[in-house]
Amino acid sequence: MLKLASLFLLLFVALQVNVQARELSSDFVKSQSGKFSQGGLVVLQLTEGTKVSLNGAALPVVDNYTVLGFGRDAKLRQEIAFTRGKKSAHVPLTLTKRRYSIQRIDGLPPTMVTPPEAAMARIIAQGKLKRQARAGLRREADFSQSFRWPVKGRISGVYGSQRFYNGEPRRPHFGIDIAAPRGTQVVAPAPGKVTLAEPDMYFEGGLIFIDHGLKVISAYMHLDSLNVKVGDQVAAGDVIATVGSTGRSTGPHLDWRMFWGGARIDPALVVTGSPSR
Ligand SMILES: [Zn+2]
Incomplete structure (x- = not known):
């Protein structure tokens, strides 16, 4: 009872x-x-x-x-x-449920699909560097405004797709790929502080992280040249780098990613305006 x-x-x-x-x-x-x-x-x-x-x-x-x-x-x-x-x-x-597509990327050097043993130490050390730079410990919120496109161009890859590299299944793609000529300026989409600026990461090539506060981090991959260094405070619209094809890439494009803590966010759901020039 x-x-x-x-x-x-x-x-x-x-x-x-x-x-x-x-x-x-x-x-x-x-x-x-x-x-x-x-x-x-x-x-x-x-x-x-x-x-x-x-x-x-x-x-x-x-x-x-x-x-x-x-x-x-x-x-x-x-x-x-x-x-x-x-x-x-x-x-x-x-939450709204998403459907993700399949994307096949062929013609990559085999070492970019399955890294050689000799590259493992470098990949592991770079992974640690990325986790530290992504810890998102800043308390300030820099982005009460909205995010703009860091570069404009044709969208050549979307968030979430299951990826096959040279026919081999790999992790899903977590960025949005924007095709643009090598040397095109990449701008900060919102204010923040640079927490990583590395010219030569194994997979990402030239890589920048910006910490926007409140656990929100954005990342820019395959960069040709870097205009900022760790610790720099950037404003929305500041030129941070130029588009390239460094790391695991088959042509010049910007791979733009976003994180909220450990969660990978779709930049397309955050950005305002159109990506076309
Ligand atoms: Zn990509």
């Missing part, structure tokens, strides 16, 4: 919370932009003093802004919790 009573109590509490969620969300969120989708990034402007968590993990809040990101294969059911003083709300939400 006691068990049944507590079950009803639980049910009652659960219903209350659900009702509160609908009524209270405007109490916690002033404005919202972005897409609740696999590969999406959502920026929330919270009411003063609101704390927020995603699936139980507290998120950083700066100047009342917070960011939520969802990876390529993020589970569709997510839960955001808000608290301010004694008020709280749990908001369950369902």
Whole structure:
């Protein structure tokens, strides 16, 4: 009997919370932009003093802004919790499911598909460098404005596609590829701080990371020349590099990627405007 009573109590509490969620969300969120989708990034402007968590993990809040990101294969059911003083709300939400295509890239040197033993130490050391530069520890939010295209041109590869290199299955593609002539200027799509600027990474070739704050990092690959160094603060529109075909690449293009912590975000869901020149 006691068990049944507590079950009803639980049910009652659960219903209350659900009702509160609908009524209270405007109490916690002033404005919202972005897409609740696999590969999406959502920026929330919270009411003063609101704390927020995603699936139980507290998120950083700066100047009342917070960011939520969802990876390529993020589970569709997510839960955001808000608290301010004694008020709280749990908001369950369902992400939009994405469909990803298959892309085949042929004509690569075999060492770019399966690296030789001799290259492994270099690849491992560079992986560590990337993880450090991607830790996303900056608290400042530099991007309350929107992201612009870092370069304009034809889109030659999209986020999420399952990739085959010279017929061999490899990890999905997490960037958006923009074909442009070698030497075309690459600009910062939003303000931030450079956390990595390496001219010769094994797979990425010339590579730059920009930390935009609140766990959001953007990356630029296959660069021909680099105009910035680690620690530089860049403004939106600043020239950071030029387009190239360095690393694992079959022609000049920019591979633009975005991260929210460990989650890989689709830049196409974040950027505004058209990529055509
Ligand atoms: Zn690419």
